[in-house]
Amino acid sequence: MARPRAFDEKTVLEAAAAQFRVHGYADTSTEQLCEAAGLRRSSLYNAFTSKDELFVQALEHYADTMCGHQAAILTDTSLTGAERIKKLIGAIVDEERVARSEGHAAGCMGVHALMNPDLRARDERIARILDRDLRKRLDLLEDAIRAGRIDGSVPEGTDAAEGALLVNTLIAGLRVTAQSGVTPEALHRIALDGIRSLLA
Amino acid sequence: MARPRAFDEKTVLEAAAAQFRVHGYADTSTEQLCEAAGLRRSSLYNAFTSKDELFVQALEHYADTMCGHQAAILTDTSLTGAERIKKLIGAIVDEERVARSEGHAAGCMGVHALMNPDLRARDERIARILDRDLRKRLDLLEDAIRAGRIDGSVPEGTDAAEGALLVNTLIAGLRVTAQSGVTPEALHRIALDGIRSLLA
DNA sequence: CAAATTTTGTATTCCAAAGTACAGAAAGAG
DNA sequence: CTCTTTCTGTACTTTGGAATACAAAATTTG
Secondary structure, three states: OOOOOOOHHHHHHHHHHHHHHHHHOOOOOOOHHHHHHHOOOHHHHHOOOOHHHHHHHHHHHHHHHHHHHHHHHHHHOOOOEEEEEEHHHHHHHHHHHHHHHHHOOOOHHHHHHOOOHHHHHHHHHHHHHHHHHHHHHHHHHHHHHHHOOOOOOOOOOOOOOHHHHHHHHHHHHHHHOOOOOOOOOHHHHHHHOOOOOHOO | OOOOOEEEEEEEEHHHHHHHHHHHHOOOHHHHHHHHOOOOOOOOOOOOOHHHHHHHHHHHHHHHHHHHHHHHHOOOOOOHHHHHHHHHHHHHHHHHHHHHHHHOOOOHHHHHHOOOOOHHHHHHHHHHHHHHHHHHHHHHHHHHHHHHHOOOOOEEEEEEHHHHHHHHHHHHHHHHHHHHOHHHHHHHHHHHHHHHHOOO
C-alpha cells in the first residue's frame, strides 16, 4: 500500500563498493556515491541513514560477494588443489586487467579498511566483518591446499595455514603493486613465482 | 640575527611520517600532527605552509630514509645476494614487531599513498616521489638478485626485474597482513616461503 | 642592552562535505 | 478515483577540521 523503491539495494551497494574500493572511505564523498548509484541525496540517506552505515553495508556485501566468487573457484573439485589456487590468482589479475582498461587499478575495500585503524575503531562491525572475511578466505585456501596435498599437486610437507596466509598476503601485495602501473601479465608471472613453494 | 628554530625539521618530518604511515593522509588531523611533533599550530604552518606540503616533504624524507636503510642491506657485499634479500625481509618484519609492541601495525606511507589515486592526483610531486622510490628500490633488488646469480645463492635462470617486483609485492602484502594481527614469526615464515623461487 | 626578527599561543575565519527539512510527485490499495 | 504512504528533488543547516591573524614572548647579533 505504498510506493515501492525504484532502485535495487544490492545494486546501490555494489556501486558504492566500486567507489570505496578505489578511493577509500575518507576520499569518497556522498556526492560521488549519489552519482555512482544514480540516486539523489535524500534517497540515499533515506535508504541508508549515513555514509558510515552505507560503508558498513557495502563492505559486508562486498566481502560476501568476493568470498562467494573465491569459494566457487577454491572448491571446484574438477581441479587439483594447486590448479584452484592458480585459477584464483588468475581471477584477481583479471580484475586488475579490466580496471586497468578503465584507467585505474581495481583497489580493494579490504586493503583500504585493514590499513585504516581509525575506520575499524569507528564502528566495531567493520573489524568484525574483516575478521570473519579473512577467516573464511583462509579456511577456503587451507582446504584447497589440503586437497592439493592429497591429489599430489602440493608438496606433502606444506603447512596449510601458512600456505593460505602466503596466498592471501600475495594477493594483498598484488592490489598494491597494481597501482603502480605494472602490466597484468607481469603481475600474473610474479604471483605464480610467489606461490612456487606451494607447487609440487 | 634572528631567533633560530627551536625544533629540528627532520625530527618533525619523522614525527609526521609516523602519523601518516599509520593513519594515512585524510585521517591524520593537523591537530595530531602538532601533538606528535610537539609543536603549536602556527609553528607548524610557519615552517611548512600546509598539510599538503608537510605530507609531501614527510613522504620525500620517509622514502629517502627507507631507501637508504634498504640500500645498506642490499649492497652489503659481505653477504650473498640471497642473504641480503632475506635480511631485508627480516628488517621489515622487525619494524612490524616493534610497532606491534606499541599496539598497532607499522603501516606504510608508500602503501597508503599508492592506494590513493586522489592523493597522487592532488599533487604531482607525490606521484613523482613514489615512482622514483619504487624505481630505486627495484634497482637495488635487481642488483642483489644479479649478485646472487653470480655467487650461486639465486638460481641462474631468475629474471632480475621480476624477482625484484616479487619481493616488493610481498613486502607490500606483509604491511597489509600485519594489520590483521598475525605474529611477526608467522609473517617471517610466509615471507621466506614467498621468495622460495629466488633461492637456489 | 637594545634592535631586529622569528617563534609561539590564542582566537578567529573559512570551507568542504555530511546531514536534514520539507514540499511535491509517484504508485499501490480500496 | 481518491487516499495513503513512500519516494524524489532542491535548498538549507551543521560540523569538523584546515588555514589565518595578530599580539606577545623569546633569542641572537651588533
